[in-house]
Amino acid sequence: MKLAIKRKQLNEQVSEFTTNRLSVYLRCLNALGAAGVRTVSSQTLAQQFHLNAAQIRKDLAYFGEFGVRGVGYYVNGLKRHLRQILGLERKLKVAILGAGNLGLALADYPGFRQEGFQIVALFDTVTAKVGQQSRAGVPIFDIKDLRRIAAREKIGIAVIAVPVESAQHVVNQVVAAGIKAILNFSPGTLRAPEGVKLKSVDLTVSLESLSFYLAREEE
Amino acid sequence: MKLAIKRKQLNEQVSEFTTNRLSVYLRCLNALGAAGVRTVSSQTLAQQFHLNAAQIRKDLAYFGEFGVRGVGYYVNGLKRHLRQILGLERKLKVAILGAGNLGLALADYPGFRQEGFQIVALFDTVTAKVGQQSRAGVPIFDIKDLRRIAAREKIGIAVIAVPVESAQHVVNQVVAAGIKAILNFSPGTLRAPEGVKLKSVDLTVSLESLSFYLAREEE
Numbered sequence: 001m002k003l004a005i006k007r008k009q010l011n012e013q014v015s016e017f018t019t020n021r022l023s024v025y026l027r028c029l030n031a032l033g034a035a036g037v038r039t040v041s042s043q044t045l046a047q048q049f050h051l052n053a054a055q056i057r058k059d060l061a062y063f064g065e066f067g068v069r070g071v072g073y074y075v076n077g078l079k080r081h082l083r084q085i086l087g088l089e090r091k092l093k094v095a096i097l098g099a100g101n102l103g104l105a106l107a108d109y110p111g112f113r114q115e116g117f118q119i120v121a122l123f124d125t126v127t128a129k130v131g132q133q134s135r136a137g138v139p140i141f142d143i144k145d146l147r148r149i150a151a152r153e154k155i156g157i158a159v160i161a162v163p164v165e166s167a168q169h170v171v172n173q174v175v176a177a178g179i180k181a182i183l184n185f186s187p188g189t190l191r192a193p194e195g196v197k198l199k200s201v202d203l204t205v206s207l208e209s210l211s212f213y214l215a216r217e218e219e
Numbered sequence: 220m221k222l223a224i225k226r227k228q229l230n231e232q233v234s235e236f237t238t239n240r241l242s243v244y245l246r247c248l249n250a251l252g253a254a255g256v257r258t259v260s261s262q263t264l265a266q267q268f269h270l271n272a273a274q275i276r277k278d279l280a281y282f283g284e285f286g287v288r289g290v291g292y293y294v295n296g297l298k299r300h301l302r303q304i305l306g307l308e309r310k311l312k313v314a315i316l317g318a319g320n321l322g323l324a325l326a327d328y329p330g331f332r333q334e335g336f337q338i339v340a341l342f343d344t345v346t347a348k349v350g351q352q353s354r355a356g357v358p359i360f361d362i363k364d365l366r367r368i369a370a371r372e373k374i375g376i377a378v379i380a381v382p383v384e385s386a387q388h389v390v391n392q393v394v395a396a397g398i399k400a401i402l403n404f405s406p407g408t409l410r411a412p413e414g415v416k417l418k419s420v421d422l423t424v425s426l427e428s429l430s431f432y433l434a435r436e437e438e
Contacts, residue, residue, distance in 0.1 A: 019427065019428040019431040019432075020424055020425075020428055022427075022431075023421075023423070023424040023427040023428065024421075026427070027421060027423070031408060085431065085434075086427050086430050086431045086434070087430040087431055087433060087434025087435075088427065088430055092430055092433070094426070100324070101321070101323040101324035101327070102320070102321075102324035102328075104320040105319070105320035105321035105324050106422070109321075109406075109422060110383065110406055111406040111421060111422060111423040112422070112423060112426060114406070114423070115423050115426075115427065117423075117426055117430075156430075156433055157426065157429050157430075157433070159426075164329065180433065180436065181429040181432060181433050182429075183425055183426060183429055187328075187329055187330040187333070189250055197429060197432045197433075199425055199428060199429055201422070201425050202242075202243075202246060202330060203325070203328060203330060203331070203420070204242065204246070204330040204333070204334050205239055205242040205243060205246075206239075206402055206418055206420050207313070207331060207334075207336055207376065207378075207402060208238065208241075208242040208245070208305050208307065209238040209239055209242065209418060210376050210400040210401075210402055210416060210418055211305050211306040211307055211311055211336075211375075211376075212238040212241075212304065212305045212306055213238075213400060213416045214306060214311070214375055214376070214416075215304075215305070215306025216306075217399065
């Protein structure tokens with residue numbers, strides 16, 4: 001039993017690192033496709049985007065995608081396959097909790113829309129904001145209506161963009177509304193019950209890697 | 220010559236993945252420290268935060284940090300060491316380019332301040348915003364004054380939070396102002412000259428890993 005749990009955790013962990021890479025490959029293929037490139041080898045892909053060629057081949061082979069000898073990968077075919085693996089062929093509806101600066105910025109973030117995510121609602125507790133909308137036209141609802149709107153709109157993912165003090169409370173409301181995947185931008189540690197996937201984005205990590213770079217340059 | 224360039228790229232790549240992990244370890248140690256935990260083994264660290272124990276040992280050994288047999292790592296000592304490796308013992312000054320929703324959200328993001336980053340200025344082209352400040356009190360300057368203020372304040376890192384159309388132009392202005400490290404939140408591909416480190420954050424990657432999770436759950 002204990003081993004089964006461990007294996008499950010391990011699988012989830014592996015898949016998270018791997019899906020992050022698949023997502024990066026998709027980004028690169030989009031750029032190549034836009035530039036009119038039709039085929040690409042793992043070496044070229046690795047060189048152009050500072051990735052690891054062996055890792056690319058391993059990741060793609062795991063999902064049954066094999067390059068063609070002497071050709072590499074077909075850009076459009078591989079894009080389609082990656083989008084399918086990542087579940088992007090269907091439109092996923094996203095709600096953003098918190099209509100402050102961060103929530104409003106995320107609601108209008110162009111990258112989400114490009115990959116087929118549909119930001120359908122913002123939620124806030126501030127009455128003055130309810131009934132307003134983001135610049136791109138995402139409506140702001142009262143968080144009291146979360147459960148009803150989540151069911152009606154079939155919302156798949158909730159994004160947490162509220163202050164750290166209220167983040168856990170909002171996560172609980174999201175879980176009660178039946179949403180199974182949560183992307184958290186609040187800096188604290190949050191808990192979600194089993195069966196709900198909670199992923200946190202820590203923006204400090206990127207800044208620290210620049211700090212490391214600067215510290216070495218100064219040596 | 221070619222080999223030397225390749226090796227340089229490889230080193231940079233390895234260090235970026237590694238520093239990202241160091242930064243994650245530091246986040247975990249902060250949480251443990253706040254909870255009053257004094258020592259931690261690589262296994263416990265791995266289990267609690269869904270990391271890889273062997274990878275932790277390898278990463279830390281690379282920077283000369285060895286755990287104590289039967290004890291593991293001293294939380295405070297390791298925190299101090301990681302902060303030193305990441306160059307966080309000195310206050311790094313950060314400017315944010317773009318005082319829209321994203322720029323304002325980043326200016327007030329509590330995680331940055333916690334790790335010693337000092338957000339000293341926002342810059343925008345919109346005259347009505349200049350002279351205003353973010354909720355946490357970061358002043359908004361005219362982007363025309365970037366070079367002068369960057370020199371006066373000794374700004375180390377610039378964060379790009381402008382629309383994709385103007386992002387490359389703003390990067391050029393940041394480079395001209397002598398700033399050597401750039402964190403980009405705009406979705407497009409940007410170029411910076413050699414000697415300037417440009418790191419892009421793509422928020423879509425996190426959302427896609429949740430999409431993958433949901434697609435598998437539905438199977």
